[in-house]
Amino acid sequence: IPIMANISGCDCEANGTDCDSEFKYSLFKIVYSIIFVIGVPSNIIAVWFLLRVQYQHNKGLNEVKVYMINLCVADIVFTLTLPFWIVYYARNGEWIFKSFSCSLLGSLFYVSNYSSLAFLALISYNRYQAVTSPIKTAQFKQKTRGIIISSIIWGVLVIFLLSTIIQKSEHMNTINGCVKCFEGYGDQGTTLVLVYHFFMIAGFFLTFMVVIVCSIKILRTLAAEGQQQVTSHHGAKKQAFRMATVVLAVFILCFFPHHLVQGPWVLLKMNILKRPNKILSDIHQVTLCMMSFNCVLDPIIYCFITTHFRATFRNF
Template identity: 45%
Template sequence: MNASKYAENCSEEHLYDTSEFKYSMSSILYSFLFIVGFPVNIASLCFLVRSKKGVTEIKIYMISLTIADLLFVTFLPFWIDYYYRSGDWIFSSFLCSLWGSLFYVNTYNTIFLLALISFTRYLAVSQPVKVAQSRQNRRGFALTALIWTITISAALPILINHNDHIVKVGNRSRCFEYYQQSDTKTKLLILHLAMLLGFIVGFGVVIANSILILQRLSIAKEMLRPSQRLKTRAFRMVLAVLVIYIFCFLPYHIVHLVWTLLVLNFWKSKDCAFRKSVNDVHQVVLCLMSINCILDPVLYCFLTKNFKQYLKELTQSWGQKCTIRRSPKPEEIQLS
């Protein structure tokens, strides 16, 4: 529905139809994320698993983060098909809920794991000797298991009530776009407020660690010299985490709160232009948040100095295989 028609019929249910650009935008972006994100995260997981340095706390978080990103990009073809069909879900309602659940599991696993990674880097900066002598593997496994348990438990109601998330609109089946039942709206509001709280906690941890690491780096050079490289790399990593939070997650959570209140009709605004603008911006920030699945591997360049070299060697290896498999041209064959 275009803006002029929406202005004539400004009702709650028509709010969903005011951002038709989202179908082409999302199908293109998700296709790009799948093409880039799948091989990059596979390469990252292989590197982390095959690393000879043993299991460390931060490595546990990185492997878990990569698995979450892989689950997200693996199911992207379903969403690409949905947006390519201009919002028509042709699969089962369970698959719709499964993809939606994976979206939230990936998002908040990433938020919490990035917060833990930044905290672990702060410990490495503030207590380098103690951290080097201790292997907090148990803490890493316990916190990772706790995060997965929390996010999966929060997503279970979406899977159990999968029929609530498919709504027939004309000849199309909308997935995660229409919510008309009052009891469903209340549950969704509580869920989204809990997600916002989770983001605020994670963001607060990242900001605090960034400030603390900056303070450590401001100490006199003679005190930092024994571990200067470690501390500088830690700061660059935490800064990268902060950029991911600000670029991917912060815009979404600011806009999503307003959008949720409008969509669930808890905020009964009669300003049609305002409601349409919020819906348009929400589609954009939703796409921005999805980009985190290909930004997360960037962190590995700061956390593991050999990762960039590994990717380079892997790319060269694939290139050599393609060259070897290529059949020689007739002019390249020489008689002995």
């Protein structure tokens, strides 16, 4: 199970690798408080607008909007876990809640983040289809496909969530008399931990490549059309490109730094890298905060779904 942050508040041991700074107590409290205050209302409003705009204009949900609603749900789930972590960090890394809460909230932290990755990649691919095959995409009833794919994603993540909760004894440990949550690997073997973490890293870079390729192909399609007669779908294609660009920006700003650091950091925590590295540990905590900000940036994507959405927001 991945460690969220090693926040024992202890000094680096002479022969250890736990070299974290006190600044994280304030860092996580402030960052998570900001994300909670902005993320909860913005994503709830986004869901409301998505449904209101669609049915106000007698339009059903299509595939991309199904993914957007699921992305909203993932972001809302993530932000609702933050008050518990804010309390945890405010107490300098002392878990005062039940062991079940530690397992559930720690697992939801990762489930919501990686479900966001999946839905962002699906949104980017859907926009690629809308640009390269606009007529086929418009004619094809994609709502059902979107619901099926979303259900599969949530099904896989729920299985992961349940399997993680069952191992609740692995998620809590005591350091200097302080009960910690998701800061140790318990009795799990080194190989299992490494496979788990590098599977997550590989999953990120796979979805990242999907987003990059889709964005490039959308740009090439629009560039080719720019030298030809403008089609009736040109405006929609430009809108799709703007959305894909924002998705790519979220990947680069929020997820890429964390997964770039995650590999070396895991090796450090597993004592495979023997030399203590305080800078690497601190950078890892900062990138964890950056990844968490994705649920604040995601609502920006909603603005590019439809002109009705932007018009309704301005007139609200």
